[in-house]
Amino acid sequence: MTPRIPRFVLKVVAFYVAVALLWILLSDLLVSKLAADLDDATRLSEFKGVMFVIVTSILLYLLLARLSRALTAQTERLHDVAHRYHTLFEHGGESMLVVGAEDGIIHDANHAAAEMYGWPIEALIGRPLEELVASAPDDLSPSLAERVCHWHRTAGGERIPVDLISNAMRWKGDAVHLVVVRHLGDQLEQREKLSRLAHQDPLTGLFNRNLLPEQVRMGVANAQRTGTLFGVCFLDLDGFKAVNDQLGHDAGDELLRQIARRIKAQVRGGDVVVRLGGDEFVILLGELRSLAESEQILRRLLGSIAEPVALGAEHARVTGSIGVALYPSDGSDHEMLLHAADDAMYRAKDAGRNRYAFHNKAHEDRIKARTAMLDRVARAINEQKLLLFYEPLVDVARGVIDGIEAKMRWQHPVLGILPASEFLPFIKDPALELEVDLWAIRQAQRDIAALDDRRVGLRINLFAPDAGRDALLDALRTLASQLGPGRLTVELSPEVFRRLAPQLPAWRDACHAMGVRLSLDGLVAGADSVHSLATLALDEFKLPAESLGLNGEHDGVGVLTASYVAVAQATGMNLVVKGVMDEAQAQWLKAHGCVLLQGEVFGGAVDADHLSERLNQQTASMTQVVSGDVA
Template sequence: MADEVEATLKALAEAQASVEKEAELNHVTLMSIGEGVITTDASGLVSQMNPVAEQLTGWPLEEATQKPLAEVFHIVRETSREVVINPISQKLTGEKSTKKESGILLISRDGRETQIEDSAAPIRSEDGKVFGYVLVFSDVGEKKALQKKIGWQATHDALTQLPNRSLLADRLAQAVARSDRSNQLMAVGLLDLDEFKPVNDRLGHASGDQLLKLAAGRMHEALRSTDTLARLGGDEFVLVLSDLTSLDEAETIFQRLLNHLAEPYPLDEEVARVTASLGFTLYPLDQADPDTLLRHADEAMYAAKHAGRNRYHLFDAQHDQKLQTRRERTGEIREALNSGQFELFYQPKVDMREGRVTGYEALARWRHPEHGILSPAEFLPYMEDNELAGELGRFALKAALSQIAEWREAGYTDWSVAVNIAPYHFTSVDFLEDLTNATEQFPEIPPECLELEIVESTAIADLQHAANVITACHDLGIRLALDDFGVGYASLSYLKCLPVDMLKIDQSFVRDVLLDKGDLAVVEAVITLSNLFGREVVAEGVEQAEQYLLLLKLGCHMAQGYGIARPMPANLVADWAANWQLDPDWQ
């Protein structure tokens, strides 16, 4: 019996020791937690607090014990200062779940405020009965400050403290939406400091940075409080002006800003002077998305620089639309050339005195997959002043020579083909190489079967260069004609210096030669000049027998025009030539 009692006492002692050890461990753990911990009984009265909780609330444990949690743990919303019910009280009032809130301030006993985050959970017995609650909270002030700092750095320029490209995108989108709602104008400007790089290179980056900060400060002074100023990088800045009533208002602000920027800058080493070029566009007059508005402002800024700097320039939306249309059309034409959609049509040239076909003028046509055959008016204006002119010229030379070879094989050995060469191509350094490469691919073709036609303005633009190229063509055995003669500014001296073989009277004079004495005088003069200088002469645009009879009397017997034949595809030429006869009325 005694042994059983002793064993029971020993077991009780061990159990007590275990409980005490576990309690001590729990206490040490509670005291060691780096976050504030408060436990309550089932009714919400404080039962335990660790040192962190005591420090944050300002309540020592001995005074807080058995007090309602709301008295010890006083929290409010950071923005509205509205009292927040703590999560344990929410549970006690029947809340099904504890909602974690952000932006919470803990007001300590002595009035100190601490940004916190908190969470709570019930304490249950083994059978699931709630006999208390535990509240855990922590000081997140430093974390929030760090997050705010990181967030600020992500959206601002470190040097000037201005919004950067990331924040600008948001501000610009908001400004567009605001303009849509208010039906007022908004200006988007892009500014670049003139001659900033020389100052930066001469004085060093430190002085350059100082100059940028001073310039940013001056711009801020010139703008309104509602305007946005952002730095894109380097010495480029973006301005967004909302709620404008007129263009004049925007120009007044921009001029004031440019005046401020043009004032001297006292730097460490010297007094620097820089100006600025500013381009801007107005929304919604310029109906574009934010990225395009910036691009338009950038284009206008470069226009301001080209115009002399230290000025602003308004983007011209209509002009840009024309440029955009031109870029799109040019791209379509380039693709059409690459995909073989271009071909040559041929318009006959005839000797009306002898009644025979002497050759053809090759005229480019675009066989569009949707719109059918397109005339030169649909594509030449988009390619005459760029490399597309060279691409078309190379195509035409090769296609014409290939066609000449085909016709010669079929027995048409006395036909020549004239290819029009655009001014851009004719005056380029690659032209003679292109011509040589084309002719070398067809060594069986006599060079006199290929003729080249250039317009009068091409030759006059650089007379000596044109004369040299014509001479080089003659060395290859190729003849040249001066097309549209009479519409330009050619004089006797020009004609004397240019060794062309043929003059083509422009159709605008031939069309009304029977009615207009001025046109008749021009036609007579061209024919006379041709005879004086030993050049052949061809009349373009002949449509009536009376026109040709008059031309013949004046000394011109070579002609082409709708009265003879319209331009036709190559596969129709042989049949036309076989059936063509000189109209008796024309003899």
């Protein structure tokens, strides 16, 4: 690129040309007027030349002196600007980097940048700016993520939030960017503080009512996405006004703080607790799978709130009345759900306080029916109305009883003997579920102790192995030691299997460590294919006879049965077919490789009093299956 000629040079040249032209014109005119002859003209021309030099020199001196003063003043101004820029760059409070426009290399840095990044200036110079860039922290809060676009890394590895302002400029002849780097730590902390003041209750530290509409909207959206229930619970404290009046406002404030901590301790990690004001709270319960799950939380809340509260030298006691509205049945937005929960809360107060009430009457009726069932089952345990019946599993290849399965029954005072399917699915209470499982294990232990031959193999169903793992494993360990290694099998229904799936490897390892086997009793949706069964890594799986298509006509089901037999043989699992109704089914299954059978064809289940008799005899139907011919 051709260098640009400075303006002052052009001015000097233009001035010189103008003076020269003017001098030539004027001097020639004067010579022609004053010269009488040639000698006079020569002398005047010489004089004209000398004067031209003198005049132009003086004029050029004056012009150059003026230009010199102007240049000196401009240089001083530029020096002053450069000094101020250097002072601002070196000693300013903002961190600044000079970064190459093309290569992204840091050409210069100031002391503030060196202090912020923890590197000396010499270490920053020559380093690519990209090396300072860091990813956002994994535990970043959503509100902070929205406010911070850039994260940089210090010499010590710390990630810091920054704001970048870049201006294009030239530096030592190169195209660069002057990047101002602002540390947002203090600013964000101040923003977070202001946000907390806007959305947090100063007394309890809970969310305040300003955040409630948005939290409800998010809860409804999540319920729509996951297909679960979303609960809005309106809690009002019973008896708070009396405490406030008698012990004073300071004591009332302390009570509210302690109650708020208790509420937070009883809800799940993703649930939201809001203080509306006074003694009113709202609890948002997300991803509820059933009414029973919400009841468990509500009962915990009521029990915790009702505990005495220490207020200095005094003790106070309040209770809670909770109204519950559920999405989608009771509303779809903040106002509808909160209004429904408020109505239900007043129903709870009218019913006697220290309780919860659902806005939907149908929910209330189902809860009352389940509560009555829970009470009856609990009484049945205490009154010894629960029984264990035992059904044999027959090895038709060897003609022997391979083991027995314990089946729970309820001796109902009105309906007679009820199978487990008539009452266990309705319990939905972890504490009672665990109590039922422990009762079954201990009752089986007592029944086995009464047998003549205690080396019989036993299969027992667990209803809620996820409710109390340690207690159940202790009880199973005692029963397993009584039976002997490999003689106890724990059966899991498909529903229980799905609930236990995340814990299944740990459960399996714990059972195997004490010689207990695991069995899947039925088909699990998504796991009933041959390939899926092969990957379960259990000891046994049990199939109902009807799932194999055995309804008297066996055409077309041989391939399916053979596939399950092949899975059992390939994985080392036992295959048990239950629900075998007649001799024809039993003989057909035996012919197709299914030798562990269970069902009415072998006499069905018997109570403990008749168990020894069953084990000591070989029924006629068993003899026929073992020796019979297959049609």
